[in-house]
Amino acid sequence: MKKINLRNxxxxxxxxxxxxxxxxxxxxxxxxxxxxxxxxTQTETSTSEESELDFIFxxxxxxxxxxxxxxxxxxxxxxPDSTYTTAVGNVYFEPGGRSNWHTHPGGQILxxxxxxxxxQIEGQPKEIMEKGDVIKCPPNTRHWHGASEDTGVQQMYIxxxxxxGIVEWMEAVTDSVYxx
Numbered sequence: 001m002k003k004i005n006l007r008n009x010x011x012x013x014x015x016x017x018x019x020x021x022x023x024x025x026x027x028x029x030x031x032x033x034x035x036x037x038x039x040x041t042q043t044e045t046s047t048s049e050e051s052e053l054d055f056i057f058x059x060x061x062x063x064x065x066x067x068x069x070x071x072x073x074x075x076x077x078x079x080p081d082s083t084y085t086t087a088v089g090n091v092y093f094e095p096g097g098r099s100n101w102h103t104h105p106g107g108q109i110l111x112x113x114x115x116x117x118x119x120q121i122e123g124q125p126k127e128i129m130e131k132g133d134v135i136k137c138p139p140n141t142r143h144w145h146g147a148s149e150d151t152g153v154q155q156m157y158i159x160x161x162x163x164x165g166i167v168e169w170m171e172a173v174t175d176s177v178y179x180x
Contacts, residue, residue, distance in 0.1 A: 053114045053152055057090040067169050069178075070097030072146070080162035087159040087166055093117060098146025098178060101170040103139075106161025110135040110145060117153030118178075119145035126180060129153065139164070144173045 060075030071094040078088035085106075090113070101122065110119070112133040119135055120126040122142040129135055129145070137143050139161075147153040159166055 053092075053154060055092070055154065056113055059092055060090065063091075067100050067102075068097060068146075069100070069172050070094055070146070072097045072099065077156075080159075080166065082163075085160065085162045087162050088156065090154065090156050092152060092154045093147035094152050095147050095150050097152070098173055099144050100172050101142055101144050103142050103168045103170075104137065104159055104166065105139055105164035105168070106159060106166075107139040107141075108137045109158040109160070110137070111156040111158070113154045113156060115153035116148045116151040117146055117155070118148060119143060120177075126177075129155075142170070146173075146178075149179070 057077065058075055060073040063072040063074050073092045074089055076087070076089040078084065078086060080087040093115075098118075110129070110133075112129045112131055112135070114131050117129050118126050119129050119137075120143060121137070128148075135145070145155070
């Protein structure tokens with residue numbers, strides 16, 4: 001994976017572009033950032049870790065245990081279609097949470113929006129990823145990513161060329177690989 005650290009202004013511009021792209025979808029539903037007290041009681045209670053992170057998007061839905069160790073929450077932002085052939089979303093990994101090993105036929109780009117985590121391509125050393133980092137994972141490259149042991153991480157994901165497929169999930173990342 002290629003890792004680049006961007007200035008916050010460039011990251012903000014990139015995020016704005018993605019949001020603008022997402023708003024172009026016909027008949028898109030509008031959501032406000034305000035919630036009623038009823039909605040608040042229906043959501044999960046935030047941990048102190050979550051309140052320390054700057055959440056740009058809603059937390060999303062918990063990812064399936066068969067694809068993640070620990071807790072990971074995903075929200076799709078741009079669904080793949082025949083025009084854009086790109087999937088975009090946001091994942092929040094709680095401390096210790098991580099994906100299984102997996103590949104993306106069209107590759108994957110991660111933009112770290114807050115927190116601290118790790119990513120690793122099989123056969124290469126584990127690398128730290130932090131707010132402002134952009135990680136590029138080549139097509140069909142076996143890898144994993146997730147939060148550090150004591151700090152959660154938020155990442156936007158971009159999966160291009162979805163006509164080739166989106167993701168192939170594999171086995172869990174062992175604790176010995178994660179802590180190495």
